[in-house]
Amino acid sequence: MSPEMKAIALRPDLMKIYEIVQPGSRVLDLGAGSGDLLKTLERHKGVTVRGVEISEEGIMECIAKGVPIYQSNLDEGLADYGEQSFDYVILSQTLQQVHRPKLILQEIVRVGRIGIVSIPNFAHWHIRIQLLLRGTMPRTSYIPYHWYETPNIHLLSIRDFRKICAELGIRIRNEWAVSFRKAAMTFLMPFWPNMLAPLGIFEISRR
Amino acid sequence: MxxxxxxxxxxxxxxxxxxxxxxxxxxxxxxxxxxxxxxxxxxxxxxxxxxxxxxxxxxxxxxxxxxxxxxxxxxxxxxxxxxxxxxxxxxxxxxxxxxxxxxxxxxxxxxxxxxxxxxxxxxxxxxxxxxxxxxxxxxxxxxxxxxxxxxxxxxxxxxxxxxxxxxxxxxxxxxxxxxxxxxxLSAQGIAFNEVGRQAIMSDPDWNHGNYYGGTPPNKGLALARMIGHITYLSDEAMHRKFGRKLQNRKELSYDFLTDFQVESYLHYQGDLFTQRFDANSYLYITKAIDYFDxxxxxxxxxxxxxxxxxxxxxxxxxxxxxxxxxxxxxxxxxxxxxxxxxxxxxxxxxxxxxxxxxxxxxxxxxxxxxxxxxxxxxxxxxxxxxx
Missing domain, CATH: 3.40.50.1820 (Alpha/Beta hydrolase fold, catalytic domain)
Known part of the structure; x- marks a missing residue:
C-alpha cells in the first residue's frame, strides 16, 4: 500500500470518496490538506488532480508529493474556474469551516459536474447525549476541538445539509453514512443517519 | 568556501x-x-x-x-x-x-x-x-x-x-x-523606475549618455540604486535591520550629516553599485521592465x-x-x-x-x-x- 493510501485509509470519508471517483476523471479538491487523497487518486486511478489549500504547510506537503496545489482562501470563491470544468469537486470535512457555506456549495456545482461533500454530523447521538446530559460543548473523535479552539464555525447536521441543498436548488444524487469503525449500530446507520452516522457524504449536482 | x-x-x-x-x-x-x-x-x-x-x-x-x-x-x-x-x-x-x-x-x-x-x-x-x-x-x-x-x-x-x-x-x-x-509592472513600480532614471539623467556627468572614457554619472546612479533598494525592502525589514539606530554617533548631529544607520546603509549600497554597474544599462533595463506586459x-x-x-x-x-x-x-x-x-x-x-x-x-x-x-x-x- 502506498504511503498516501495508508493515510487516507485512516479517514472513512476519504476512502468512500476514493471509491466514488471514476478512473481517468478530472478532480479538484478544495482544502486538499497534505494532498494524500489527490495523490492516491492520481497514482491508483489515473485521475488528473488539482488542489486548493490555504496553509503553507499543506502547500509544502502537496508540492513534495507532486500534487499541483493553489494557495487560496475558499471564502473568495472559485471565480476563475470555468463552468463544469471538473468531473468532480471535492470538499471533505471543510464545509463547517468556511465563512460562506452557501457560496461554496453553489460554486462546487457550478465548477464540477459532480460535487462530493463530506460533513461531520452534529446531530450524531454521541453529541446529543453530551449536550443533553453534561451540558458542555460536545467533543467527539470527529469534532475533537474545545469550543475555544475550534476552527468549526458553521457546524451542521445531515438533515441541515439536505435542507440547504433544497433551498439552493442543488440535487443530492447520492448519500452515504459512514463511521470510522464498525460500531454496534452500524447496520442501522442507513435507516437513521442523522442520529446514528458521525459522518455524511453527499454526491451533489445542479438540478 | x-x-x-x-x-x-x-x-x-x-x-x-x-x-x-x-x-x-x-x-x-x-x-x-x-x-x-x-x-x-x-x-x-x-x-x-x-x-x-x-x-x-x-x-x-x-x-x-x-x-x-x-x-x-x-x-x-x-x-x-x-x-x-x-x-x-x-x-x-x-x-x-x-x-x-x-x-x-x-x-x-x-x-x-x-x-x-x-x-x-x-x-x-x-x-x-x-x-x-x-x-x-x-x-x-x-x-x-x-x-x-x-x-x-x-x-x-x-x-x-x-x-x-x-x-x-x-x-x-x-x-x-x-x-x-x-x-x-504596476504604475507604482514604473514611477520608482522613472525616478531612478531621472536621477541618472540629471547628473551632469551623464552627458546624454556619452560619459565613456570620462567621469561616469556615479552620483545619479548611486541615487537610483538607493531608491531601488528602498523598494526591495519592507517596512518591517527596515525596522528590524536599522530601526532608528544612529550611525557612529551617540547624539543627533543637528546638521545634514549621516545620522541614521539606514542612511549610511543606502549610501554604501549606492556607492557599491557604481563600482559594478553601468548607468546607461540601468536606463535600458528599467525601461524593458516597464514595457513588459x-x-x-x-x-x-x-x-x-x-x-x-x-x-x-x-x-x-x-x-x-x-x-x-x-x-x-x-x-x-x-x-x-x-x-x-x-x-x-x-x-x-x-x-x-x-x-x-x-x-x-x-x-x-x-x-x-x-x-x-x-x-x-x-x-x-x-x-x-x-x-
Missing part, C-alpha cells in the same frame, strides 16, 4: 547574430554581433534533458553561484539556491545563467563597442525588451544543443523572462518557476496571452513584497489556471519584502527542490505535461 558550493567558476562568452544575421528586435531595429556572458554549473546529461535556465533580476549578472577566484569575498547572486544538494541541485541538474542583453557584465549593452563606429554605443544602443532578452538567450540554448529545458526560473525581472519563455517557446520547456514577479500577446487579455503555455508552473510570491505584490502573482496563476495549465501557487510568509527571493532559502528550497524532482522523474518516466 562551504562544502555545498559549486566552487571556482568561469564566465564563458557566446557570440552570435553576426552580419547579415543580426538579431531582430521588438522595436524594429537590428543588433549584431551580440555577446552573451554566461556561466554553467553541474553537468549536462547525455540526453541533454537536465538543463535549467535561470534569469537574473535588474542588477544581477551571469555569476549566479560559486566564486570566480579564492580572493572573491561574495559568491554569485543566487548561491543560496544553486549547488550540490541545494534547490537547483548541481549534482542532478545542469544550470545555466546568462547576463541579459543590454547588461553591463559581459553581455552586449550600451557600454559595448558599436562595430560601426568603434566607440561605445551609449544612447545609440537600441531600446531592448524582455522578449529581446529572451530571444538572445534562446540562441544560447540552441548553441548549447538543448532542445527542451527541464525548467526556466527567475525572480523579479527574471520572472518576467520566465513568463516570456514559457509563452513564446512552450515546446522548449517542461516547467517554469516565476518568483516574486508580475505579468506587468504579457497581456499584450493576448490583445489585452492575460488569459489569452497564457493560452500557449504548456509547462508545469510553480509560482512563488512573498507576503511582504509590495513591489511585485502577491496579488499580481496570483493574477498570473489564475490566468494560467483558467487555461488548464498545471499550476502551483504559493505565497511564502516573509518580512524581507521583494528581496525575499534572494534571501529566503529554506522554504523556497523545499518548494523548488521537490517540484523539480517530480518534473524530472516524470520526464524520465516519459510523462508529458499536456493539459
Amino acid at each position: 562551504e562544502p555545498n558550493s559549486v566552487g571556482i567558476v568561469t564566465t564563458q562568452y557566446f557570440v552570435f547574430a553576426e552580419s547579415p544575421h543580426e538579431l531582430a528586435l521588438e522595436c524594429g531595429d537590428t543588433l549584431g554581433p551580440v555577446t552573451l556572458a554566461y556561466e554553467t554549473y553541474g553537468r549536462l546529461d547525455s540526453a541533454k534533458a537536465n538543463a535549467i535556465l535561470l534569469f537574473h533580476a535588474l542588477s544581477g549578472d551571469a555569476h549566479a553561484a560559486g566564486y570566480h577566484s579564492l580572493e572573491e569575498h561574495r559568491p554569485g547572486w543566487w548561491d543560496i539556491m544553486i549547488g550540490p544538494g541545494k534547490a537547483f541541485d548541481t549534482e542532478k541538474y545542469f544550470i545555466i545563467c546568462a547576463n541579459c542583453l543590454g547588461g553591463c557584465r559581459g553581455s552586449t549593452g550600451p557600454s559595448s563597442v558599436n562595430p560601426k563606429t568603434g566607440k561605445p554605443y551609449a544612447l545609440d544602443f537600441p531600446i531592448i525588451t524582455i522578449a529581446d532578452m529572451v530571444k538572445a538567450q534562446r540562441a544560447l540554448i540552441d548553441h548549447l544543443g538543448i532542445e527542451k529545458l527541464l525548467a526556466v526560473a527567475g525572480g523579479s525581472m527574471g520572472g518576467m523572462q520566465v513568463l516570456e519563455w514559457a509563452t513564446q517557446y512552450p515546446e522548449s520547456v517542461r516547467s517554469a518557476i516565476p518568483i516574486a514577479t508580475t505579468s506587468h 504579457l497581456a499584450e500577446k493576448g490583445n489585452g487579455s492575460l488569459v489569452d496571452a497564457c493560452a500557449p503555455a504548456r509547462a508545469a508552473f510553480l509560482i512563488i510570491a512573498f507576503s511582504s513584497d509590495w513591489l511585485y505584490p502577491p496579488y499580481q502573482n496570483k493574477e498570473l496563476a489564475d490566468a494560467l489556471r483558467v487555461n488548464n495549465v498545471e499550476v502551483s501557487f504559493c505565497v511564502l510568509d516573509s518580512h524581507y519584502g521583494h528581496d525575499a527571493f534572494l534571501l529566503e532559502a529554506e522554504h523556497q528550497t523545499r518548494l523548488i527542490a521537490h517540484f523539480l524532482k517530480h518534473i524530472y522523474e516524470e520526464h524520465v518516466r516519459g510523462g508529458t505535461h499536456e493539459p
Whole structure:
C-alpha cells in the first residue's frame, strides 16, 4: 500500500470518496490538506488532480508529493474556474469551516459536474447525549476541538445539509453514512443517519 | 568556501547574430554581433534533458553561484539556491545563467563597442525588451544543443523572462518557476523606475549618455540604486535591520550629516553599485521592465496571452513584497489556471519584502527542490505535461 493510501485509509470519508471517483476523471479538491487523497487518486486511478489549500504547510506537503496545489482562501470563491470544468469537486470535512457555506456549495456545482461533500454530523447521538446530559460543548473523535479552539464555525447536521441543498436548488444524487469503525449500530446507520452516522457524504449536482 | 558550493567558476562568452544575421528586435531595429556572458554549473546529461535556465533580476549578472577566484569575498547572486544538494541541485541538474542583453557584465549593452563606429554605443544602443532578452538567450540554448529545458526560473525581472519563455517557446520547456514577479509592472513600480532614471539623467556627468572614457554619472546612479533598494525592502525589514539606530554617533548631529544607520546603509549600497554597474544599462533595463506586459500577446487579455503555455508552473510570491505584490502573482496563476495549465501557487510568509527571493532559502528550497524532482522523474518516466 502506498504511503498516501495508508493515510487516507485512516479517514472513512476519504476512502468512500476514493471509491466514488471514476478512473481517468478530472478532480479538484478544495482544502486538499497534505494532498494524500489527490495523490492516491492520481497514482491508483489515473485521475488528473488539482488542489486548493490555504496553509503553507499543506502547500509544502502537496508540492513534495507532486500534487499541483493553489494557495487560496475558499471564502473568495472559485471565480476563475470555468463552468463544469471538473468531473468532480471535492470538499471533505471543510464545509463547517468556511465563512460562506452557501457560496461554496453553489460554486462546487457550478465548477464540477459532480460535487462530493463530506460533513461531520452534529446531530450524531454521541453529541446529543453530551449536550443533553453534561451540558458542555460536545467533543467527539470527529469534532475533537474545545469550543475555544475550534476552527468549526458553521457546524451542521445531515438533515441541515439536505435542507440547504433544497433551498439552493442543488440535487443530492447520492448519500452515504459512514463511521470510522464498525460500531454496534452500524447496520442501522442507513435507516437513521442523522442520529446514528458521525459522518455524511453527499454526491451533489445542479438540478 | 562551504562544502555545498559549486566552487571556482568561469564566465564563458557566446557570440552570435553576426552580419547579415543580426538579431531582430521588438522595436524594429537590428543588433549584431551580440555577446552573451554566461556561466554553467553541474553537468549536462547525455540526453541533454537536465538543463535549467535561470534569469537574473535588474542588477544581477551571469555569476549566479560559486566564486570566480579564492580572493572573491561574495559568491554569485543566487548561491543560496544553486549547488550540490541545494534547490537547483548541481549534482542532478545542469544550470545555466546568462547576463541579459543590454547588461553591463559581459553581455552586449550600451557600454559595448558599436562595430560601426568603434566607440561605445551609449544612447545609440537600441531600446531592448524582455522578449529581446529572451530571444538572445534562446540562441544560447540552441548553441548549447538543448532542445527542451527541464525548467526556466527567475525572480523579479527574471520572472518576467520566465513568463516570456514559457509563452513564446512552450515546446522548449517542461516547467517554469516565476518568483516574486508580475505579468506587468504596476504604475507604482514604473514611477520608482522613472525616478531612478531621472536621477541618472540629471547628473551632469551623464552627458546624454556619452560619459565613456570620462567621469561616469556615479552620483545619479548611486541615487537610483538607493531608491531601488528602498523598494526591495519592507517596512518591517527596515525596522528590524536599522530601526532608528544612529550611525557612529551617540547624539543627533543637528546638521545634514549621516545620522541614521539606514542612511549610511543606502549610501554604501549606492556607492557599491557604481563600482559594478553601468548607468546607461540601468536606463535600458528599467525601461524593458516597464514595457513588459504579457497581456499584450493576448490583445489585452492575460488569459489569452497564457493560452500557449504548456509547462508545469510553480509560482512563488512573498507576503511582504509590495513591489511585485502577491496579488499580481496570483493574477498570473489564475490566468494560467483558467487555461488548464498545471499550476502551483504559493505565497511564502516573509518580512524581507521583494528581496525575499534572494534571501529566503529554506522554504523556497523545499518548494523548488521537490517540484523539480517530480518534473524530472516524470520526464524520465516519459510523462508529458499536456493539459
